[in-house]
Structure formats: C-alpha cells, structure tokens
Amino acid sequence: MVAAIRVPKTKRARRELLKHAPKLVETGKKTLILHGTKTSAVLNSVLSDIYHLKRDNAVKYTKKNDNIRPFESGGESSLEFFSLKTDCSLIVYGSHSKKRPNNLILGRTYDHHIYDLVEVGVENYKSMESYVYDKKLAPKLGSKPFFAFIGEHFESSELKHLKEVLLDLFRGEVVENLNLAGVDRMYVCTAISPTTVYMMHCALRLKRSGTSIPRMELVEVGPSMDLVVRRHRLPVESLKKEAMKTAEHAKKVKNVTKDPVQGRLGKVYMPDQQVGKLTLSNDIKGLKRERREAKKNKEHSKKQKVNPE
Template identity: 65%
Template sequence: MDKIKTPKTGRARRELQKRSPKLVETGKKTLILQGKTSGLLNNVLTELFHLKRESAIRYTRKNENIRPFEAGGETSLEFFSKKTDCSIFVYGSTSKKRPDNLVIGRTFDYQIYDLIEVGVENFKCADSFAYDKKLAPQAGTKPFIVFIGEGFKSEDQLKHLKEVLLDMLRGEVVENLNLAGLGRVYVCTAISSNRVFLTHCAIRLKKSGIIVPRTELIEIGPSMDLVVRRYRLPNDSLRKEAMKTSKDKPKKKIKNVTEDAVGGKIGNIYIPDQKIGEMALPNKAKGLKRERREAKMKSSNNEPATKKHKEDS
C-alpha cells in the first residue's frame, strides 16, 4: 500500500488540490501503455498517440504484468495513473487467445472506474491515405464526433464504448468555439452488435452561397474496426461518487431573499427613515406663491371695508 503523506508546504497542497476530483472537470490526459505487442498493434498505439499528442503520455517499455480484468492486475495501472495524472488509459497487448487487443479504461481518484476490451481489425495507418497534405487538420483543432447506427442506443456494450470514446477523443470541453477551429471529425459506425468502424476525416469548408459553408469530409486516417470482447461497468458506489455535479454543492445564502410555495423569489428592501421636516425646499415653490397670492387678495378685499367703517364712525 502507498504511504499517506501530509503536505507540509503550500505548493504541495496546491498541487494535490489540482489532482483531486473536481465538480467541473478540465481536459483529460491519456496514458498509452503496451505489453507484448505485434507490429500492427505498435502502429495503432503510435497513431493514437499522434492524434492525442497534446494531451497524451506514452510508455514504450513492456509492462506484461498488467492484467486489468484480473484481481490484482490493475495495481500497476493505478500506480501509473497517479504518477502521470492521467484519467484515461489505453493498454495494448497481443496473445494467441486475444490477438491485437486494446483495453481502454477510465480512472476516478486514481482507481479503476470502468474498462472495455476491443480487438483491432482491418487497420489502415494515416500514411496509406492519399490526399492533399494542406488539408490536414492543424494541431489543437477541436473534433466533431459522429456516432452512426442504432446499436449505440440499444446495445449496452456499444453504449459503454461510446462513452469511453467520447471521453478519450473530445479533449477539453469549451463553451464557445470558432467555426474555423473545427478541423477534424471522428466517424464511428456501428456495423453489428459488437463491431464499430472508426475513421478519422479532415473537414473542408467550401462556398455555398449562404452564410453557412458547405462541408466536405476527406478521409485522412487512421481507420480500423473495433470488435468489443469484454467490458466492466463501474460499481454503484464509485459511480455515485464520480457523478456528483455542481448542484450538490451548497449554495451561498443570499441576504433578505426567500422563496415562496411556488418557488419564486421574494426580496425584502429596507429604506431609511425619511425626515421630511429637514428637507430643503426650493426658493420659488408654487405652493408658496399661491398662498401669498391668496393672502394678498384677501387683504385687498378687507381694506375698503375698514375705511368705510372709519367714515361711518
């Protein structure tokens, strides 16, 4: 077992916090490992590494003691995942029983989350495709991922393969994207209940007479058939812990705001006492003018009566 060490410096605490599970995940890195392999499987691992070059780490040394589906055979995978901080791994091996075998899996908190084992058939490397090299997608472009076929909705093993391929190929999730930054597309076609054809194409934008350009796909490779052999779903407790979202995070209480029975917001607004007696009035107020006018008219009406009263007396 690994010895648990408490970080003693702020830098070590920040580094552990970066590696800890997050509610909102950033881009996932892929670890590519190999055991006893063939020439074809080495080419497959090399092509996968080139497709994921910006977020992938490859070990070329043979690790024959890795057996992900056996008890105790996943210890090395968890160790390498923790060492490289990779949450997705691809392990290639070949044997008489399972030739040209790929095991693709995901980890959560450096523990094996799920696994799927596929066999590679009808592989074609990128160099075997003839196309204009100027159309090759640039490094860093975001991919489209297309899944064709009813099998991805009806077959459990293809549903699982779809989830794993999405996590491995999509890269970092972004909210806004420029159309010019989309340079490639991965096309996954369900041929049967356990076979998927995967190919990599470049996107070419042409004029269409409207704002949205016309899109053409040019196959640039690699391409291969993935035959599902075995798969293992995560257990319920680990799935529940890994599927936590930001809604589970306690919200910060807002002052003077409550909710009614319908779910609407009710706010309390506090206004300071208005001291009307101390308010400064303008010099030429209309109300004062009217009062002076009325007082003047009243005094003018009373003056003749007083004079006549004096004469009579």
C-alpha cells in the same frame, strides 16, 4: 511493510496536490498509453496513431509491462500506479496474444482508481501513413473534433459504453464557446453489428455554398479500423455515484445582488421608527454631551464678563 503517507509541509506543495485532485468539473483529461508484455506491428501502429492524435495531452510509455491484467482481481494495480504517477485519467493499453490478437483496452479512472473498462479487438486497420491527401488538410494541434455515431446498435449496453469511452478519449478539452474555424476534423463511428464499430478519422473542409452556412466535405486522413467489443466492465455503483457528483446550487439570498463593478449589493429594510412614543432616559450619551457643552458655554460667558475687552 506499509509506506508512510507523506503530508505536504508547504503551501506550494498543498496547491500542487489540489491541482491533481479530482474536480467537480473536468476541463481536460490526459491519456496514458501503455504496451503489454507482447505486442504486434499492427498494435504498435495503432498506439502510435492514437498518441499522434492526442499528442498535446498524452503520455506514452514504449517499455513492455508485465502482470497487467485489468479484468482480473488485483491486475489493475499497475494501471492505477501509472495513472497516479503521470496524473492521467484515461488509459489505452495494448497487448497481443493467440487468444486475443491485437487487443486494445480503453479505460477511465476516477481519483486514480479504475472506473470502467472496454476491451476491443482491432481489425481491418489502416494507418495514417497509408493515406495520401493534401497535407494542408491535416488537422491542427489542439483542434476540436466533430463526432458522428451512426446505427441503432449504439443503444445497446456494449456499444453505448464504447461510445461514452470514445467520446471521453478523443473530445479534448471541454469548452463553452467554439469557433467554427477551429473544428477541422471529424470521427465517424458506424455500428456494423451489435459488437462491431467501424471508426474512421476525417478532415473537414469548408467550401462556399452561396449562403451563410458553408458546405462541408470529408476527406479521410486516417486512421481507420474495425473495433470488435470483446469484454467490458461497468463502473461500481458506489464509485459511479461519487464520480457523478455535481456541484450543489448555491441558495438564493433574498435582496442580495451581484454587480461587476460594485461587487455584492444588498437591500436592508427597516421598520417605521416611532420616536415620539419612545421613553428617553437621562443616561443617554447625547444628553450628557449637551450638558457638557452648555456648562462650557456658561463658564466661557462668565470669563468674558469678568475680563471685559
């Protein structure tokens, strides 16, 4: 039985649907964090740390979920359902098995359909709680991070794809202007091999350097881990073309300018008017008005002659 499509009946409901619809320019993306049928203690800690780093814009479900196999045909329907339910465009899914221990799947969606996927294995993991540092250095909620990708292996297909997903996952809201004081952390990703990336999270300290540019120091605050790429799925060409669509540039209108005070201004050019060569007919309204006024003046003058003061 096919469920009926519910159509919004009020303007308010239509506005809410437009907020959740895909946009040409996305400013911020929500992250959905899910647990698989079976998880390990390491993987639970990894998911908790990711949620802590994204807690201002993330949704986490702790209940175990069955029958989620994103790389198999039809196995991604549950992820798409949760993406639509929570209005999240980024997905982090953790599972643990003998064949793929400490397995982490990072995915992106477009219009709540799976766009691409990267499956990595977590090794040599250190949680945020295992690091000892001055708590004043802890990154603030909503701050913007720096990213450093070190190594020539990031030019390969697998790590290049992982780099794009990590940037989307941790960069936060897209802004045009940035205050240096609001950038207090940094993600350092080092390509150890063509399939392995060492990732660590550091706090950024700004110190005096005697110049206008401060000296920066990195203090590791965790988490840190090795990400070993196991599988990855690139987006379908048709979906990629639709997702990469950009806004069409507005056509420039000749002789039209915009002013912040007066609004839209335009110049109108008129040809020379040669009134002397135009033939005027007797049906012109202006001539009729002149005749009426002349007739009234004539009658008024006659009355004055008949009734002199």
